[in-house]
Amino acid sequence: MKNAKTTFKPLKIATLSISTVAIMNITAVVSLRGLPAEAEYGISSAFYYLFAAVVFLIPTSMVAAELAAMFSDKEGGVFRWVGEAFGTKLGFLAIWLQWIESTIWFPSGLTFCAVSIAFIGLDHAADLSLASNKEFTIAVVLIVYWIATFIAMKGLHWVGRISKTGGIVGTIIPAFLLIVFGIIYLLTGGTPQMDLHGDFFPDLSKFDNLVLASSIFLFFAGMELGGVHVKNMENPTKNYPRAVFIGSLAAVLIFILGTYSLGLIIPQKQINLIHSLLVGFDNYFSYLRIPWASPILALALAFGMIAEVLTWVAGPSRGLLAVGKAGYLPPYFVKTNKNGVQKNILIVQGLVVTGLSLLFIVMPSVQSFYQILSQLTILLYLIMYMLMFAAAIALRYKMKDLKRPFRIGAKGNFLIWLVAGIGFISSFAAFILSFVPPAQISTGSNVVWYGILISGSIIFVALPFIIYKLRKPSWKSAHNEIEPFHWEVTSKKDLNQSSTHD
Numbered sequence: 146m147k148n149a150k151t152t153f154k155p156l157k158i159a160t161l162s163i164s165t166v167a168i169m170n171i172t173a174v175v176s177l178r179g180l181p182a183e184a185e186y187g188i189s190s191a192f193y194y195l196f197a198a199v200v201f202l203i204p205t206s207m208v209a210a211e212l213a214a215m216f217s218d219k220e221g222g223v224f225r226w227v228g229e230a231f232g233t234k235l236g237f238l239a240i241w242l243q244w245i246e247s248t249i250w251f252p253s254g255l256t257f258c259a260v261s262i263a264f265i266g267l268d269h270a271a272d273l274s275l276a277s278n279k280e281f282t283i284a285v286v287l288i289v290y291w292i293a294t295f296i297a298m299k300g301l302h303w304v305g306r307i308s309k310t311g312g313i314v315g316t317i318i319p320a321f322l323l324i325v326f327g328i329i330y331l332l333t334g335g336t337p338q339m340d341l342h343g344d345f346f347p348d349l350s351k352f353d354n355l356v357l358a359s360s361i362f363l364f365f366a367g368m369e370l371g372g373v374h375v376k377n378m379e380n381p382t383k384n385y386p387r388a389v390f391i392g393s394l395a396a397v398l399i400f401i402l403g404t405y406s407l408g409l410i411i412p413q414k415q416i417n418l419i420h421s422l423l424v425g426f427d428n429y430f431s432y433l434r435i436p437w438a439s440p441i442l443a444l445a446l447a448f449g450m451i452a453e454v455l456t457w458v459a460g461p462s463r464g465l466l467a468v469g470k471a472g473y474l475p476p477y478f479v480k481t482n483k484n485g486v487q488k489n490i491l492i493v494q495g496l497v498v499t500g501l502s503l504l505f506i507v508m509p510s511v512q513s514f515y516q517i518l519s520q521l522t523i524l525l526y527l528i529m530y531m532l533m534f535a536a537a538i539a540l541r542y543k544m545k546d547l548k549r550p551f552r553i554g555a556k557g558n559f560l561i562w563l564v565a566g567i568g569f570i571s572s573f574a575a576f577i578l579s580f581v582p583p584a585q586i587s588t589g590s591n592v593v594w595y596g597i598l599i600s601g602s603i604i605f606v607a608l609p610f611i612i613y614k615l616r617k618p619s620w621k622s623a624h625n626e627i628e629p630f631h632w633e634v635t636s637k638k639d640l641n642q643s644s645t646h647d
Contacts, residue, residue, distance in 0.1 A: 166378060166388035171395050174202075174367050177320055177403060178257045178450070181421035183361060184408040188343040191401045193361050198397045201575075202365040204568030205530065206389040207553050208537045209368070211561075214381070214550040215540070220626045223533060224468050229630050230536035230543060234613050237473050241609035242529040244461040244494075246522050249605075251498045252286055253518040254454055256419060256511060259285035261447035264423040265440045272427075276420045279505045286502050289451060290458075294495050297459040300484035308456040315449010319426075319442060320399055326429040327406025335432060339408035362575045363523050364400060366530075368393075381551045419512050422446070462490045472621030473613065479622055504597070517594060520579050521601045527576045528606065534569040537561060544631060 183190040212226045219225055221236075223243055228236025262285055263276040275281055296303055331337065378384050410428045411421055423443055430439045466487040469479040482488045505514050540547075541558045554560030582594050 163378075163384050163388045163391065166385065167392035167395065171392050171399075174365050175320065175396050175399055176316060176364070176453070177323065177422055177446075178254070179361075179364055180400070180404050180407050181416050181418050183400070183404045184339075184411070184416050184421065185413065186347060187339050187408055187413060188341065188345055188405075189347040190404045190408075192345055192347055194364075194397050194400050194404075197361045197365060197571075198393050200567050200571035201362050202368055202393050202396070203389060204534070204564045204571075205365065206368045206393065207386065208534060208561075208565050208568060210381075210385050210389070210551045211549060211553055212533070212537055212540075215544070215547060217550075219628050220467055222464055223529065224464070224627075225630075226540075227532045227536045229632070230539040231532070232632075233473075233630070234610070235532060237468065237613055238606070238609045239529050239532045240464055240468050242525050242532075242606075244465045245497075245605050245608075246525040246529070247457045247461045248494050248497050249501060249518060249525065249601075250457070250522045251290055251454060252502045252504075253515045253522065254450065254457075255286040255289055256282055256515045257422075258289055258447050258450035258454070260420045260423060260511075261443045261450060264420070264427070264443035265447070267436070267440065269427060273420065273424075276423070277511055279511060282511050283502050283505045287499060290454065290498055291495060293451060293455045293458050294491050296455055297491060298482060298484065298486050298488060300486060304455055304459045308452045311449045311452020311455075314445050315447070315452060319446060319449070320403055322442070323406045323426070323429075324399070324402045326426075326433070327402065327409050330406075330409055330429065330432060335409070337409050338412045339405065362572070363519070363526065365396070366526055382555075385551055417512060419515055458491065458494070459486075462487050462494055465490055467626050469620075470622035471625045471627035472618070473616060475620055476622070517597055521598055523579045524576060524598065524602050525605055527572045527579070530572045531569055531576070534565040534572065537565045547631075 183193060186193065216225050216229070221228065222240065224236045224240035226236075227239040259282040260276040263278075263281065264272045266272045266275070296307065378388070407421065407425045408416075410425050410432070415421075415424075417424070423446070426442050427436075427439050430436050430442070465474070466479055466481070468474070469490070478490050478493070479487070480489045501518065504518070505511070537553075538558075538561055541561050553564050580595070580598055582591060
């Protein structure tokens, strides 16, 4: 799913090159944590990566670029985009989903952190046993999360420093090493555990096998955050699409080569969604006769995961704070500490994470817990994406005269219907598939599986509507940074004109 999807601040000078924006997009989405999920598919995993890039990654990047450029001078992000198209109620739903999906993701993300910490030891069998221990995992999840929250309370300066270092140490370097190890393994006569002569095109008739594949959409989630840079480029109409295609191609290549490298060293039947990345590195280090490097790599991955979590602890909650000040959350939630950090939102976020972590009790294994929370995250995030794609189309008609520094299609609306339409349909298809239990994983009772996903989706989608219904004029802060929507300004002008005429 997620890398440390940093919320970039647009620069004031339009000097960003194609390569710079492409690299920003790469670092926004690339993460190694989900590679085992796709290694299950062997050679055909490349098909899923390429397919998801065409129907989701590229549409997301292009649509977000147009929307971000339209409203680059206004606060709100996805709240602004969806709100301008469909009103404040759905705008609030969109920003809420962006926040709550990241909150639900924390336990599953930190599960990988717990596994990385377990593999710091030198006894492989003991490491595997500890990584599968529920009590150890839940303890690490909660301890690391609350430490990250405490650091986030210190302000964005701390978050930025740790996140940048963690991204390099915990993602970029390990990704490079994994791919290099795979190449060395083949060149030195290692026996591939993956069928290199398998079919590139998967058997799509097996419906349940598509479920794990649908999770690949979350690998590319977050690319919309890079759209804020479109106004900082020279000739964005030509250069931004180039940056998107370069960044997308590079991200896909990293995912494909990383997945293949993992599949080369671990038999398909032994792949586990949680600890196979660590096992893969362990196996490569043993093959290269440098077993002492395993704890170092595990520590680096753990640090990278902590940095990623820290970024997400501070990021989406900041957007929710801005919307809350506009009167969409009770005053309690918009209180900040002396560092200007949204302390009460972070506390509530932490309580939700703690509650979700207790799901370990009812799930049969750490792997099943990881998968069900990942699926719930996907469901909620995809709803937000569907709103975003629909908003892009609607705004072509509702705000047709607004200047678009970056526009999908020089003339007419055919291309926006095509690009955003493909993104919407693919998101909807992945949404439906995400409810189906994967055949590759023991998820326990189907009643528990469907119960958590369906009830979780209903509850988390219903909550913003309830809050919206209960909002009061007194909730609006004097420090509101959200400007009126275009339809609010138009309504006031019409009302004033009517009053003057009367």
